[in-house]
Structures are given as structure tokens and as C-alpha cells.
Amino acid sequence: MDWGKLRFFLGEVTRNFTRNAAMQLTAIGTVTVTIALLGSFLAVRTTLAGVGASILNKIEIAVFLDDKTTGDAAQVLRRRIAADPHVLSVAYVSKAQGLHEMRDRLKGQMDTTLLTSNPLPDALRVRVVHPDDVTKVAATIAKYPGVANVSYAAQVVTRALRLADVLAKIALAIVGVLVLVAAIIISNTIRLTVFARRREIAIMQLVGATNAYIRGPFICEGLLDGVLGAGIAIGLLALARRELVPKLIVAVPFLPLHAATPNGGMMALQLLGVGAAVGVVASWISVGRYLRT
């Protein structure tokens, strides 16, 4: 290893980097904001997807039978539904049992003693193997004779998930624009450095430095902008996660949040990669354009 060469190269990079501190800070700040937003969006999206999936797994299809269906007919229907490979389990809930359960559930919230007769029909509770099959299975069951009505919360959940998906796409588009903005700012920063060093570049070309060599310090400058910005963003995200997630878990106990928090280390690496790539590509473009002319 030739330490003199390394020291010369690092000296060039340091001089580039410190030449225009204000511009450098702008570039780093933009990367920080971009990566922090990208990180939060990704975290929220994985969390939502995880929460949604775990709720969907617990979803039941309530099959309400019409009044004419006798207990025996209900048992036939139960076996018929259970024969479907998509179905995990089927339970029979009689009118009386249903009322009993409802009284339990609404205890303290509503005065159920006011009910003079039982308004509930007999019902079957169906669980499916895959949450994705809920809609299909429910549609099949609805056509069976003796079935009055089919209802499942999955509709609400899938709709919510679809909405979350759309929101995530919009968010990603915004992040995409931000990445572009960060790239443009880095590219302008590098172009300023290139402009400030045009004499040196001219001399380098004159004495026979290769374009690859001339590019080196500028690419490093862009890389530094990207990596530093991403590093700060990752630090902020880690802090937010440590401070916010425990509070969220307490605040919304019905959502299984802890089951769905993304892998922090992996994500940090990916974000660092995005930052580095933005920096390198942006600086490559601005030096390349200068060297070609």
C-alpha cells in the first residue's frame, strides 16, 4: 500500500469537500430529509401490511341461516362448508347461544334486558386457511340454500389495506421526487466544486491524468454527501423508533404493532445504499458532463 498516494487522494477529497461548506450542508440536509421520509414510509408500510395480515388471519365469516332452516339442515350445511379445502373450521352457533354471546360482549354498554325476544338467527362461523380466500369462500357460501346472509369484516380490512397501499404508492412517488431533488442538489454542489477546480482539472488533463482519475475525488465527494445524509437520517429514524414505538403500542393496544415492526438493521443498510447511490450517480453525471466537453 502506497500511503503517500492515499494521503494525496484523501487530501484532494477533503479540499473539495471543505471548499464550499454551505452548499455541502444543503446537499447533506436534502439527503437527510429524503432518506428520513423514505425510511418512515417504508416502516409505516411494512407495519401496516403486517398488522393487516394478522387481523385478516383472525377474520371469521358469519353465515346467518334463514328461519326455515332446521338444526339438522344446519348440520348438513356445516359439513358441506367444512368440505371446502379453503376452509379451516366451521362452528355452529344457535340463536340462543348467539344472544348469550352478544349479551356478554355488550355488557355495560347497552341494556340488553330490554330485548323481549331473540332477534338473532342461527349462524355458522367459518374461518378460512388464507385471508385472501375470504371473499371467494363467502361468495360460494352465500349461494347455498338455507343461507340468509353472509357477512365478514374482511371487506373493511381489505378496503383499508387497499387504501393504505394507494397511500403508500403516493408516498413513494413523493419520495421519488425528493430523491430526484436530492440528486439535483448534490449534482449542483459537485458542479460548483468542479467549476472552482477547473484550472486544476485542465492541468491534470494536460499532464496526462485519466478521466477516471480526475473523476475520483468528485465521486467521493458525492458519496460522502449521500452517506452522511443517509447516516443522519438513519440516526433520526432509530431515535424515533426507540421513543415512539413503545408509546404507540401502549396507545393502540388493539393493533398488533410489535408483531410487525420492520428489521431495523437491514433497512438501515438499504437506506444507506440509497443515499450512497444518489450521491455517486449525481456526481458522476456532473463531472462526466464537464469532462466530455
Add this chain to the structure above:
Amino acid sequence: MISLRGVSLVYPNGTRALDGVDLDVAKGSFVFLVGHSGTGKSSLLRLLYREQVPSQGQVTVDGIRVDRLRRSRVPHLRRNLGVVFQDYKLLAEKTVWENVAFALQVTGAKTRDVMRQVPRVLDLVGLSHKSRMFPTELSGGEQQRTAIARALVNNPKLLLCDEPTGNLDPSNTSEIMELLLRINLKGTTVVVATHNQAVVDRMRRRVVRLDDGRIVADEERGFYFLERGAGGLGQTSLLSG
């Protein structure tokens, strides 16, 4: 060392800088390029270090067809020749030593070679004692000597000088010319484009005269101006020079 065959150079704005130039320069020789401003001296030099590509004709430097050289090979051509300009082109924030070392460092030379070559050329140009000074602390002649040291640090076979004494007073000028002569005596081919009549007349070397992009005279042991009676061109030069 240098061979130009039917070389023409037309700039994008339509200016014809060179027009059918044929020129041969032997290895180890010393050649002056003379002629007034805008006659193509600098353009001719630029073709040799591949800053320009001829519109027509062949340019060969040390056996390399420079006109057909791929872009990626240009750095290797330039490592084998040195170029010196009127304005020195030194880096103000680097010392003499660093300016000279720069040429080696940016071409990926080993630190060991930098440590060996830089003192050698600084000694050759007589600036060893000023190696830690910055260009602004030097006289014009010393700055030009630094630039020459930088051009020589790669041990080139060819040294191209574009008006090397254009900004210098007579005593600094003769200092630089003596230095170029010494470099030439060590075997380096030297081509000097100049306006300086005194220098050319004193040195009595080969003189190639350009006028309007053409070579109009080429004399061994020549003078800046053609001798009286040698042709009409000399007369016009006297008036405009």
C-alpha cells in the same frame, strides 16, 4: 519525432487556422515556430498534444498517429510530452514542490518516484531552494521555471513551449532560454512558439515561419525575420511585427 502531413485545421466558426502544413522535426532538435498572432502557431502545438484534432491530414508524434488517437489513449500521449505556456498555469494554493509533484501524483506515480523525480527537476531548473514557496512569492521567471520543471518531471521526449517568455523581462527571458537549451542538450526535443525576435536571433536555431496557417519559410540557423531580399513576406512582417 514530429511529422505533419497535409495538415489543415478549421475551427467550428469557420476560421482556417492551419492550411496544408507539412513539417518534420527530428529527434533531439530545437525548433522555433514564429509568425505573428493568429497565424496558427498555438494551433499547431495544440495538434501535437491532442488538444485539437486536425480537420485533414496526419499528425505523428514519436510514432503515434495523434490524429487517430482514441480519447482514452490521450493521457498516455501527454505523459510522454511536456507543455509550457505563457501564463505558467501553476496552482496558486500549492507550493513549487507540490505543483511539480502534482503532475506525477495525478498520473498515479508511486510516492517513491515522486520523492526521487521532483528534487531532480527542481535541481535542473535551479529552484531547489525555493521548493516550499508559493507561486505568488516567485518572480515570473521562477514561475516559468516551476512550470518547466512540472513539464519535465515525467521525463518526456518532447517539450512544447507556447510563448514561454511572453510575460518575462529580457534577463528572465534569457534565463528561460538557456534552461530550454540545456534541456535540449540532454536529448529532449524542444519546440518553441514565440514572438520574441531577440531570442530567435541570438540562438540561431531552426526557424519555421507560419503565415496565415501556412509554412512560408523553414531555415536552419535562421533569424526571426527573413533576410532582406529573400521574399516579400519578410517585408510585410517587418511592418506588422
